[in-house]
Amino acid sequence: MPIPVPGAPRASVRSSRLRAAVGVLAAGLLLSACGGGSTAAPSSSAAPGSTSATTPASSAASSTAAASSSAASSAPGSSSTAASSSAAVSAGYPVEIPNAFGTxxxxxxxxxxxxxxxTEADxxxxxxxxxxxxxxFGFPGKIGGPWLDDLLQGQTPTVLTGQELNLEQIASFTPDxxxxxxRALTxxxxxxLTAIAPTLARPAEYPDYGVPPEAVARTVAQALDKGPEMEAKLAEVDQTISAASVAHPEFAGKTFSAVWPRGDGQGWYAWTAVDAxxxxxxxxxxxxxxxxxxxGQDTFYKEIxxxxTAQIDADVIxxxxxxxxxxxxxxxxxxxxLPAVQAGHVAWITDPAVIGAFSYSSVLSTPYALDPVVEAVAAATA
Known part of the structure; x- marks a missing residue:
C-alpha cells in the first residue's frame, strides 16, 4: 500500500448507490418526523456540533439534515470530543477549507x-x-497499525471495508x-458525501494519493481546530527524522529507488517523489x-x-x-x-507492521517505521 498501494481502490459511486443513499436520507427524514430513530445526516442548521459544506446538496439531503440533527447529538457512539453540546462551540469556527472540488x-x-x-485516522x-x-487499509479488520493501540480510549470504531463508498453505511453514523x-474521490x-456531511477532500494542487503527509495532518487539524497541537507533533517527527539524517551522513547524495514487486513476475511499482x-x-x-x-511525477507510482527491471537500479534499492x-x-x-544487487545495496522491508507504517507515513506511523527503515537503508549502503 502506498499512501495507498498501487491498485488501492479508487472511491467510486454508482448511480444506483446514489439513488439508494437519497432514499436512506429521505427515510430518515420520515422517521424523524414520526418520532422514530433516524440514520440521516445532520447539516449546517443542526444542533451545536454540526457542520456545513458550501457544495450544493440535493434538496432531499438538505431537508433531511435539519430533522436528523437531534439524532446526531443524542445517538450513542459519538466521537470522543463530544463532551457536551456547549463544548462544541469554538472561537475557531466557522472554518473554510478549499479542496479540489470546492470549499x-x-x-x-x-x-x-x-x-x-x-490514512487520516492517524x-x-x-x-x-x-x-x-x-x-x-493495510491491516484487515483493524482500524490501523499497532501504533494506534493506546489511542482508542476504550472505544471500537467501525471498520469500513470494500472498494466502494457505502453511502448508506456512512449516513447511518449521522456524521458531522x-x-x-x-482517497481518490471523484x-x-x-x-x-457532502450531501451527508461536510467532507474534506484533497487540495487541488495535489494528485490522488499525492497529498504530503504533513498537509493531510494540517488539513485534519484545521477541521478539528487543533492546529497548534498538530504543529507540535509534526515538529517532533521532523526533529526525529533530522536526527536520523544527521546520524547517517553516508545517505547524503546517494540515489534511491523505492519499489514493490508486481505479482506474477510482471515487474515493479516504483514510487515517485509524490509518494510519502x-x-x-x-x-x-x-x-x-x-x-x-x-x-514523471504526475502520479504517486509508475509501473515498470x-x-x-534495470530502471530500478540506483545506489540503493x-x-x-x-x-x-x-x-x-x-x-x-x-x-x-543490477549493479545495486551485485553490490548488496538492496534494503528489503518485510515486517508487515513496518511496511504498513512506512506506507501510512503519518504523524503517528512515521516514528514507528523510522528506525527499521533507517537500519535497513544503512545496512544496504554500507
Whole structure:
C-alpha cells in the first residue's frame, strides 16, 4: 500500500448507490418526523456540533439534515470530543477549507467523525478524537497499525471495508464531518458525501494519493481546530527524522529507488517523489533516482515491466515485500544483473507492521517505521 498501494481502490459511486443513499436520507427524514430513530445526516442548521459544506446538496439531503440533527447529538457512539453540546462551540469556527472540488465549511467543532480516507485516522487520533468509523487499509479488520493501540480510549470504531463508498453505511453514523483527503474521490463521490456531511477532500494542487503527509495532518487539524497541537507533533517527527539524517551522513547524495514487486513476475511499482515513502527517504538525505524521476511525477507510482527491471537500479534499492515475493525476485537473472544487487545495496522491508507504517507515513506511523527503515537503508549502503 502506498499512501495507498498501487491498485488501492479508487472511491467510486454508482448511480444506483446514489439513488439508494437519497432514499436512506429521505427515510430518515420520515422517521424523524414520526418520532422514530433516524440514520440521516445532520447539516449546517443542526444542533451545536454540526457542520456545513458550501457544495450544493440535493434538496432531499438538505431537508433531511435539519430533522436528523437531534439524532446526531443524542445517538450513542459519538466521537470522543463530544463532551457536551456547549463544548462544541469554538472561537475557531466557522472554518473554510478549499479542496479540489470546492470549499468545505465547518460551522462548529465536529463531534461525529467518519474517516473514508486511507490514512487520516492517524491524524484524528493523534489529536485526541476517536472516529466513529475508519476505512480499512493495510491491516484487515483493524482500524490501523499497532501504533494506534493506546489511542482508542476504550472505544471500537467501525471498520469500513470494500472498494466502494457505502453511502448508506456512512449516513447511518449521522456524521458531522467526513474525512477523505487521502482517497481518490471523484466529483460525484464528493457531492454524494457532502450531501451527508461536510467532507474534506484533497487540495487541488495535489494528485490522488499525492497529498504530503504533513498537509493531510494540517488539513485534519484545521477541521478539528487543533492546529497548534498538530504543529507540535509534526515538529517532533521532523526533529526525529533530522536526527536520523544527521546520524547517517553516508545517505547524503546517494540515489534511491523505492519499489514493490508486481505479482506474477510482471515487474515493479516504483514510487515517485509524490509518494510519502519517497518523501521520507528524501528527508533522510537520499536523492530520488534520475531514472525514476524521468518517468514523471504526475502520479504517486509508475509501473515498470519485468524486461525494464534495470530502471530500478540506483545506489540503493528500497523494496517492500508484501506478498512474499522476495525469493522469487532474487532468483531472477535480470534482477541479479543490477549493479545495486551485485553490490548488496538492496534494503528489503518485510515486517508487515513496518511496511504498513512506512506506507501510512503519518504523524503517528512515521516514528514507528523510522528506525527499521533507517537500519535497513544503512545496512544496504554500507
Amino acid at each position: 468545505t465549511t465547518i460551522a462548529s467543532a465536529p463531534q461525529r467523525v467518519v474517516v473514508v480516507g486511507y 491524524s484524528v487520533l493523534a489529536l485526541g478524537t476517536v472516529p466513529l468509523a475508519v476505512q480499512e 464531518l467526513i474525512i477523505g483527503v487521502n 466529483a460525484d463521490d464528493y457531492a454524494a 515513502r519517497s518523501r521520507l527517504l528524501v528527508a533522510l538525505g537520499l536523492t530520488e533516482s534520475p531514472t525514476i524521476a524521468g518517468l 515491466s519485468a524486461e525494464n 528500497v523494496a517492500i515485500d508484501v506478498e512474499g515475493q522476495r525469493a522469487t525476485i532474487e532468483a531472477d537473472p535480470i534482477y541479479q544483473s
